[in-house]
Amino acid sequence: MTVTEKEASPATRRLTTSKAMVEGIAQEMERDPSVFVLGEDVGAYGGIFSSTTGLLERFGPSRVMDTPISETAFIGLATGAATEGMRPIVELMFVDFFGVAMDQIYNHMAKIHFESGGNVKVPVVLMTAVGGGYSDGAQHSQCLWGTFAHLPGMKVVVPSNPVDAKGLMIAAIRDDNPVVYMFHKGIMGLPWMAPNPRALAPVPEEAYEVPIGSAAVVRQGNDVTIATLSLSVHHSLDIAEELSAEGIECEVIDLRTLVPLDRATILSSVAKTGRLLVVDEDYQSFGLSGELAAIVAETDPRLLKVPFMRVAVPDVPIPYSRPLEYAVLPTKTRIAAAVRKLMG
């Protein structure tokens, strides 16, 4: 959307997540002429969720291309261009639309390197908007990172804030593998969505990478490990602060990358706290929350002093109507209740 956005003040260099992402893309486009951007409404519009704002003006239509609504063709195009040495950044406007192009994604983009015995590289960044909370209904509100993480051959990164958004974008562009880059609409700092204070933050000017595969402990605590990602990091941090007043100290892990997954950070936190809550805006079953349980259970189930808990979307399509949607989203209320339950 294009409801006017304020310019970031150069003095403080606080950027929204979307501007940080765009800055990362722009710096790589400056550095490497083989980087280009394509997708629906990435040109004049600047990306429906401002993931490409200003790039057309800066780099011109030969490097920033609006496409027809032909996800199979243009995502496949990105794959083919990557096999010939280019470094495309291709946007799938909403992750919910993956089904029209999934064959290109998981049977081609993700597998060609392997099938070629390592002879062909496929450095594509597939960036896509995820998440709900603004009543966009069952076909425009999903996270689906579990679906991508389950299928081999793609790295999957999910930033939660401006600094990681820029650093993971740069790391993704430089990576020689396909990287699925999933950004939550609610953390972009868009002026037309419910504001999130942490969606605006100081961001280094220079190009830098946030390493793919490393989680961040964004809050230390000895009582409960909350492993989470994306928008839910913020809800979890808010609840952690709130419960701190009650004497409950949560350790909050921002997973940042699902593939490869930073098992060590998760395990050492659980070893300390003995309590694990996964907060996940994706569907509950057969996904991220299960994988984290498995990691603990296959290391040592006795690490868990109390049963594992998860706050996720309870295997129901995302409802349109607000009371229903907020009943299935991983809200602060649900997170707080789960932490309290873990503490007995």
Next chain:
Amino acid sequence: MTVTEKEASPATRRLTTSKAMVEGIAQEMERDPSVFVLGEDVGAYGGIFSSTTGLLERFGPSRVMDTPISETAFIGLATGAATEGMRPIVELMFVDFFGVAMDQIYNHMAKIHFESGGNVKVPVVLMTAVGGGYSDGAQHSQCLWGTFAHLPGMKVVVPSNPVDAKGLMIAAIRDDNPVVYMFHKGIMGLPWMAPNPRALAPVPEEAYEVPIGSAAVVRQGNDVTIATLSLSVHHSLDIAEELSAEGIECEVIDLRTLVPLDRATILSSVAKTGRLLVVDEDYQSFGLSGELAAIVAETDPRLLKVPFMRVAVPDVPIPYSRPLEYAVLPTKTRIAAAVRKLMG
């Protein structure tokens, strides 16, 4: 394929899995004129994996329809026909091809009932072949049940033998919901694949249902719970017999249905054995094996006397070359090694 198949002897009524499936379909087609079958090569060919053999001859081309290679169009057609009161059985030839039609599957077939507030029913059976082990490579050997089970709105059934194949097919056809019916090529009893002795078994003549949502304990044992499905049930049973000679008694659970999942059967077995091994021919991470770990961990991690284990495809595309493929499949060797390790 059409390498000649032997006719089942009517005296003993032992049927292959494929013939049992077809018998279930035929009986429902007899009973209910709104049932019809469509897909690629389901007519004269009888289904690449013999899932529709003889149906064209018996019911004619108005009820058994070969389609163009247009999965989006014909799976969508099934959904639309179901919303108007028909009961289509639609075949996706290999589950590996889901990516060309996933939008119709998970954004439409699976969600219309919900989005309509329950006003529209979508009784489709989506049947599809899964599995590897015969060097069909990365695009024709996957199981992917974790992918389907993760997305709400579809039931997911995975028979492992002739009796369940028929009963789950009939239950799926009669169910008012979309049911994804996943049959492993290696259990169909095809004369042109490595034979599986349990792919031929006595099957009741009359129509019957195997209830969707109930697992079967196919072998009792006190030492290790092996939770598995599809072809891996047979490997697990073979290993269970073998290890019994060493005094290790495995309880083997054939999950049969992933959605809804029979949590009670899994939990009561683990409560008894204290050891859980998941054997899964799908990719390891973010899938079935994780979900089973979560079920135990969220009930009581102390049920596990030793760390949980899984034998699955280790997040690598299925390789073509036999030594590589068998290194990543959940082979008997890997299962036996895991059970021994669980027993310490």
Next chain:
Amino acid sequence: MDQKIKIELYRTMVLIRSFEEAILRDYHADKKPAWDIGAGLIPGEMHLSAGQEPVAAGICANLSPGDGITATHRPHHLAIAHGVSLKALAAEIFGRETGLGKGRGGHMHLFDPASHFSCSGIIAEGYPPALGQAFAFKWKKTPNVIVAVTGEGAANQGAFHESLNLAALWKLPVVFVVEDNDWAISVPRHASTAIASNAERAAAYGIPGERIEDNNVEAIWRSAKTAIDRARSGEGPSLLEIHTVRLWGHFEGDAQAYRDDLDAARAHDPLPAYEAQLISEGFLDSAQAEAIKEESAAEVEAALSFAKASPLPDAADALRYVFA
């Protein structure tokens, strides 16, 4: 064309516009001062159809009971012209338990089994289920048809192609309609489609194809009649591309900075144009036009009042309707 039909077309167009204007008003009413897409009585994306009324009116006037229609993310005009209950439609948009989908669906997911109306928010993916409805009609031997609608942007999606081929091959009673409003969000048609008229794509399936210019409701009515009659008589599908106009943003909140045709578009508002035509033809006078507008407005306000007075769904029911 007789007067009755002309007035009916006009009335339908007015009703649609009244509805869209009322939704526009209520959608923005409580999102200020900090405009938040998720806030207010109507949250979420909102794709309104102002300018495209002639398509809906012209097509649906040719439909009979039992016929169906499949729309897109921009579905209101078609739902209204097809006779979907205004109250249930409005209630769904307001997310109420009395809505078409009991508030579960929202404005891109409207299902009215009684009138075989449906829609989908995924581009071109409404076509394939429409084939199945047509297939079921054929099987039931009812002489019904399905009209399947997408935008011109959708004509480049795989589902479009597969659906036309299968429908043509199986001679299904479907009429495919492409609403060409020149834009797919910010992408103009010439930047997305390799040819000037999608009607030419009909040849790729051996079916009749026609492009209707000028957003002319009577021309649309006539062409739709031919195509619908053809489908009804078992001769199979047709493809109609209708050049229409998107008067407002792609969705509400769209500042349309990319758009250079806004003045021209506004000058082509089909409503005053058709009103003027009917008046000049002597089929309508200003008083009658006023009366129709007032009736429509009243009907719309009644529907919105009903919606607003209806209960929101109970959060305790959030897990219902996943399975039947």
Next chain:
Amino acid sequence: MDQKIKIELYRTMVLIRSFEEAILRDYHADKKPAWDIGAGLIPGEMHLSAGQEPVAAGICANLSPGDGITATHRPHHLAIAHGVSLKALAAEIFGRETGLGKGRGGHMHLFDPASHFSCSGIIAEGYPPALGQAFAFKWKKTPNVIVAVTGEGAANQGAFHESLNLAALWKLPVVFVVEDNDWAISVPRHASTAIASNAERAAAYGIPGERIEDNNVEAIWRSAKTAIDRARSGEGPSLLEIHTVRLWGHFEGDAQAYRDDLDAARAHDPLPAYEAQLISEGFLDSAQAEAIKEESAAEVEAALSFAKASPLPDAADALRYVFA
């Protein structure tokens, strides 16, 4: 057409047929008595291209170094005509570490970056990556082209449509080729495609379309030349549908009970036909033909021997090459 080209076309066709016959032999050799698809030195599905040699020979004779080709699940003829190493191809089919994909890919997944050759086992889904290769050629300002091939069954898949539209829109240097061998496994073309010639579908994208009848390698060569020259000179894509013949089963093990045209198909074997033509035209005599066949057979046997003598991959390396 000069003699050199004619002999070259013939030689390519012979080489392909020799290869496919040798693979056929080795594929079935060790699957007896109980034929098991997964057994033997060559396991898995095997889609051979006997009958379709003219397509590969006629097209690839027009390609220059740096040009690429994208094939399907039935890729050998195109790989061979394009000059992919016969040894590396054979080794991949035998699943060896010396294969094109070190045994990871198999016969449906052949990648030769040196010659820009690739293929895919998913119907029509080889087209989109080919667009990207063409895009990269354009960006690098090399005057190269990509030929993207599918079967006639694939022309009903969404990826076909999206790719043609995008390539036409962006004037990418691609030539789209449809190999019409009358069958998609057991489904005859008339039961899958609403029109008689996919060449007509070119009009849906505003690009040239041509159907080439009779599996005639010289006609194919000429039409391919026109289309490839056009793409190379920046004028954008073309669509060629080539009527060819599938002499054998869809895959090995296919009893083809559904097929009523087998005798007719065998009578249209393009190899003896072209040989007879060249002999009657005086460009070839039987002794030369024999010599070419013997050379081809020798080359093929050398490749197969290389493959069989090569090591299988080490199971310990099964997890390699997921990520670069």
